Amino acid sequence: MRDITGGVCAPEGFVANGIHAGMRKNKAKKDLALIYSKEPCIAAATYTQNKVKGAPLIVTKKHLKDGIAQAIICNSGNANTCNSNGVELATETSELVAKELGIKEEDVIVASTGVIGQPMVIDPFKEHMHELVAGLKKDGSDDAVHGIMTTDTQPKEYAVEFVIDGQIAHIGAIAKGSGMIHPNMATMLAFVTSDVDISKEMLDIMIHEVVNDTFNMVSVDGDTSTNDMLCVMCNGLAGNKKIVFKDHDYQVMEDALFYICEQLSRGIAKDGEGATKLLTCKVSHAKSVWNAKAVAKSVITSSLFKAAMFGKDANWGRILCAIGYAPADVDVNKVDVHLQSTVGDLYVCHNGMGVEFDEEFATKVLSEDEIIIAIDLNDGDYSATAWGCDLTYDYVKINGDYRT
Amino acid sequence: MRDITGGVCAPEGFVANGIHAGMRKNKAKKDLALIYSKEPCIAAATYTQNKVKGAPLIVTKKHLKDGIAQAIICNSGNANTCNSNGVELATETSELVAKELGIKEEDVIVASTGVIGQPMVIDPFKEHMHELVAGLKKDGSDDAVHGIMTTDTQPKEYAVEFVIDGQIAHIGAIAKGSGMIHPNMATMLAFVTSDVDISKEMLDIMIHEVVNDTFNMVSVDGDTSTNDMLCVMCNGLAGNKKIVFKDHDYQVMEDALFYICEQLSRGIAKDGEGATKLLTCKVSHAKSVWNAKAVAKSVITSSLFKAAMFGKDANWGRILCAIGYAPADVDVNKVDVHLQSTVGDLYVCHNGMGVEFDEEFATKVLSEDEIIIAIDLNDGDYSATAWGCDLTYDYVKINGDYRT
Known part of the structure; x- marks a missing residue:
């Protein structure tokens, strides 16, 4: 296993982009990110345990029932939480993404971060969806990570390459999280991509095992956020024999995922709001x-x-x-x-x-x-x-x- | 019921004092306090739920087994916690108090607040015990409260007068607490005096009822201290018929104690370390x-x-x-x-x-x-x-x- 560059685009078949769409007033700050896999992915996620949940989590849970996803859209600047039109907005956002990418609406993961309870409208998504999709690129992870940052001072972006079943495979990830961080499920936003071939059941187990010892052990301020989500998408393009048991290959992938999540967890803690240490x-x-x-x-x-x-x-x-x-x-x-x-x-x-x-x-x-x-x-x-x-x-x- | 002045000395038969004994380097800051009742008192206390307990709590628990006390000694500047000679020191302190006052060692309540785990010696207590006792006075509550303050910016001192069973009675109190405050028992130091006549059993019940809705509902920083203690001493000099049931008189006294503890709780929260609100x-x-x-x-x-x-x-x-x-x-x-x-x-x-x-x-x-x-x-x-x-x-x- 070795560190590589490329973030969420390091695995085969993934592209990404990040733009300023107008959720934030500051035009120099990107506020909308998209990650896309050219092939449908096995996908799994963990969510905040806060009883107040951002509307995007509700929509994403619904979309991930079949364990398949192909794109992740995430805005920063407004958490889309405690808004009366929240679910409607998150649904409409995934429709826009699906239409522009030509994929199924149910294969879009929606996430959101920023201030809770601020009014929010669909217009910035509508007006910038074409630009966002048109700009998807192999070196787009950096733009994407900047699109999801809030009070983060450093982008959190990691990728590794490793061999599984004789094939070269990758895991890449971006994350945001600086304040409102406390161990109770994902505790921030983290988007992980991989080209490993694995079943939905095995991916679910792996995520929970890894998150319990990584993200769930991070605390910045004791406040468990309303919008936390970690999701992993695996498109299988590495060509390994599909992981369907807790075998050696499972362990190899889990080691790589653990390493990535540990780096992200350390990165989030170190970049805790105002932190010097x-x-x-x-x-x-x-x-x-x-x-x-x-x-x-x-x-x-x-x-x-x-x-x-x-x-x-x-x-x-x-x-x-x-x-x-x-x-x-x-x-x-x-x-x-x-x-x-x-x-x-x-x-x-x-x-x-x-x-x-x-x-x-x-x-x-x-x-x-x-x-x-x-x-x-x-x-x-x-x-x-x-x-x-x-x-x-x-x-x-x-x-x-x-x-x- | 009406607010009065006098703090812990407001009830009949109580005197107090506070001096600089050398626990602190700053000679302008008092660091040792004593409260004394001329008559033995029915006494009860609640303690921190932290598993790390200051040595004075261990000694006080032993002394209060019989439900009787006559004096409270408390130093600030050093919490006497996590010291290998802690229990020995607290025991020796109560011996010094008992000898100087001519009372039983088991009737001394010992408390301590300040930095945890700093080495501590008996010398300041030994050298200043005579001065401390000689200075006991009816208007000594203010000196005593200054002797127990740490990062507090305001002394917390209250007293009320009320009628119980046709007799004029009083409850007075001083407290300290500014940081390391979180609801889990007393969460600070509070010393309450009263001239009401009440049984040990009734006083125990009353304290727990009142503390649950007052001190246990205060939080400054989520850190439950190691040295928290609330204790109440009642010398019975008001001359009311002894409270031995949950009757009207019990309710009258509980209302007064609740009022005092609510004021102290608000005072502690308001004077939380660095607080502006x-x-x-x-x-x-x-x-x-x-x-x-x-x-x-x-x-x-x-x-x-x-x-x-x-x-x-x-x-x-x-x-x-x-x-x-x-x-x-x-x-x-x-x-x-x-x-x-x-x-x-x-x-x-x-x-x-x-x-x-x-x-x-x-x-x-x-x-x-x-x-x-x-x-x-x-x-x-x-x-x-x-x-x-x-x-x-x-x-x-x-x-x-x-x-x-």
Whole structure:
């Protein structure tokens, strides 16, 4: 397996585009993206667990009942959520896409991100559909990813090449997500393409396995969004023998998908609204995976700890505090904690009590871009990793004035 | 019932003091407080649910087994948590208090607040115990409340006078709490005194009833502290017939205690670290009290919504989002939302969809010090209120650099 360029267009048979269609006032910012496969794809998705759901999710769920899709359309700038005409709009959008591409309306996946509850009209979609489709191209992933970005400062775009059943295969992906990020299903938008041949049943299982340990372990602010969606489209053009069991080929593809989703998850956490640091919390020797995950998520979600990391302050008491209120079975008197970065390893807590450390060295360790919080519960055989970011002035600035 | 001055010394027979003993470097800041009743008191307490518990809580629980106490000692500046000598220190502190006051060691309540996991020694307690006790006075509540403050900007001190069984009675209280505040038991330190005569059993029940609807409905940052404690001491000097049933007198006292705890809860939320606004979330017509509380707490805890309130931005979509991920049984298509302040009422959401409003008026409504978020679930008969505050630059500033 090796990293390659090309994003969602890296797999065979996929093209993409992104344009400014007028959902946003700023004309320099793209706000509409389209991904298209020349062949119909096996497709599967996961959605937000928020009870308030964006209208596009409702339409997409309906369209994906048969497990087949051929295009993904996504706008940014307005989430199409809590609008009385939301479902109508999302349906009309997929009709426009289908007509222009000459495919079935039920094979269009619709997604949307931006402010919730703002009035929205069909006009920008109608007026720009021809332009959007006409511009579909093999090097269009970059335009597409810019079309789905909101407060993201970096495009999140990855692709890998690997061999499966003797054939060269690919997985590519783009994602957006910066605020309103919390582990409860997809927690953002991620569109994944592949030329692997796989059954709908196997793809469904694979997505849920991978998402549970990647996207569902990311938290920026504890707010589970209304429009989260991860979807994967596989057009089978790699020519491998179709994956229909959990065999070696399944594992090969899952490894590649896991790698892509882990990169996207790290990318989303690192680009969390206002973030200056990626925080990676690795919990080891827990009594169960569930316990390990609960502890990792609790630490990564603590506002107090996140603010301390922004301040490069090795205030490990806040880590213990967050472990203590995690919904997990933990013996706090067995807990060891290390803070790590490329500079070195800072041992701060042994058996739940403080270990003396050099404050100057601590500041150096915590001045790096990625901090690993290594928590050893010394109480079992299970591990988990969660990703998050620091809490900064800019998070408040961005969210104190998001709509204007 | 009427508000009076005097704080914890308002009830008959109580005196208090607060001094600088050297736990903190800043000599202008008091860091040690003592409350004393000339008569032994019926006493009860609630404690944090965090699995990491400050050593003083362990000692206090032991001392309160018999339901009797006569003094409360509390230091700020160092939480005495995650220290290997913590229990020893807390025990030694209560011995010093007992010896100096000539009371039983088991009748001393010990509390502590400040940084977690910092080394701590007995010396400041030893050297200043005589001075602390010698300074006990009837107008000492103000000194005591300053002795327990950490990042609090305002002392929280209340007292009421009321008639019970024909006798004039009082309840007084001081509290601290500004950060690391989240509903899961007491969520801060609160010391309540009263001259009402009541049994230990009735006082226990009353505390839990009152705390569930007051302190447990406050959130500043979602972090449940390790040292939270609310304790109430009643010395019976009001001369009422001892309360031993849930009778009219019980109700009279509970109303007074509820009022005091509600004021303290609002005070803590309003003085949340960095806060510029008190947010009061009132949920009505829920299917159950539990549902109402879950929704109110979810909204008040949302970082995105809190940041929007700081920015005076009527971004009600974030309220819907937080309702949607609350662990509650809610029909989001029935939800109405109003934002209210002394300036007026802003209707933003009807049946889960947006209502058009004037942005200029919205900014005016949201520019006030207290914002009420009125959420009508239109789906039942139950209500709940939660208190919180906005998320500001200063929260990040305070917590990015707390230890130094």
